[in-house]
């Protein structure tokens with residue numbers, strides 16, 4: 387078994403590592419200052435500028451197929467890059483990305499939604515969650531009824547990432563109540579100027595999601611993405627596209643946090659001795675290092691399965707669950723090692739603490755991942771031992 391990166395992988399990873407160190411990390415004090423004043427850490431223009439800088443070096447559309455101008459790097463490489471980006475809390479991501487389900491659009495939809503999303507001219511949002519339906523996504527009630535050749539959408543979505551900035555949404559609505567998720571949910575591509583409204587939701591994180599309201603929003607039949615009644619499968623495809631990428635980013639954050647803890651332990655003296663000499667502190671550092679390594683291999687293994695075209699759902703759920711739980715334990719330990727200073731807003735630890743908490747909630751909570759993992763085992767869809775059986 388060969389765990390080494392090949393030359394290309396190392397070169398790409400190192401380029402991103404340097405980019406983060408030179409271009410992203412220096413922005414941190416300003417990003418923190420702005421966020422403390424209730425402003426976004428990066429403006430849309432600043433993000434675009436950074437993305438263009440990366441694009442000049444060829445970094446654009448990491449996962450986007452080459453025929454659409456992307457790099458088409460694959461899952462393992464993307465996971466490696468994502469963990470490098472996670473080393474900073476600056477909300478940077480490479481440009482050239484589009485939601486995987488937009489590739490299911492017809493030619494006209496690709497022109498109108500997919501290509502401008504890849505180029506960064508348009509912003510999308512994915513809207514399935516409702517006040518009464520989160521983990522139980524099959525319980526959505528937003529409806530779309532036919533009126534002539536149009537559809538009329540009514541309902542409310544909640545916690546929609548980028549919902550305040552989006553130019554259009556991929557919204558999921560019930561088109562056949564009897565069939566429900568099994569053939570009765572449809573995905574619509576709906577421009578903001580077709581009439582939906584958004585309302586920011588204040589959260590403990592720095593980038594707030596939005597509630598979306600649809601009141602008799604009339605859309606033409608051309609707005610249907612994929613087939614009428616096949617929306618739930620598209621939603622699951624969207625959610626499943628990159629579950630491994632969320633814990634991948636957390637690897638970088640945890641590495642950086644533990645480096646801070648090591649530095650603190652090496653310099654802070656209590657009762658005449660460095661914290662580094664205390665077993666209680668050493669164990670916190672050791673446990674964190676072990677867990678980061680375990681997480682790295684869970685993430686890379688899940689990504690490897692994606693690249694092999696295998697059914698990676700079990701591996702992705704395992705990586706997402708472990709990443710969410712362990713990243714939260716690690717940031718808590720690092721905060722503890724910093725004592726009172728860890729609790730202040732002078733250091734970014736509390737910011738990471740708030741951000742990493744989300745990992746246990748969105749794109750499937752811890753409990754839902756456990757439910758999936760256990761069900762797969764109990765029903766015989768997966769075996770203990772993973773892909774090495």
Ligand SMILES: Cc1cc2nc3c(=O)[nH]c(=O)nc-3n(C[C@H](O)[C@H](O)[C@H](O)COP(=O)(O)OP(=O)(O)OC[C@H]3O[C@@H](n4cnc5c(N)ncnc54)[C@H](O)[C@@H]3O)c2cc1C
Pocket residue numbers: 512513514515519520521522544545546547548589591595744747748749750751752753754757
């Ligand atoms: C910042 C943020 C961004 C988000 N972005 C998006 C987005 O872009 N698009 C989108 O559609 N949604 C988005 N979401 C919604 C997110 O996916 C849901 O919040 C998540 O799926 C949980 O649903 P819920 O909040 O309704 O909790 P609930 O489903 O009500 O769950 C509440 C609690 O009960 C537990 N629970 C539920 N069912 C079970 C069960 N069967 N067994 C045991 N425990 C259970 C849950 O794990 C959780 O702990 C976002 C959420 C947040 C906070």
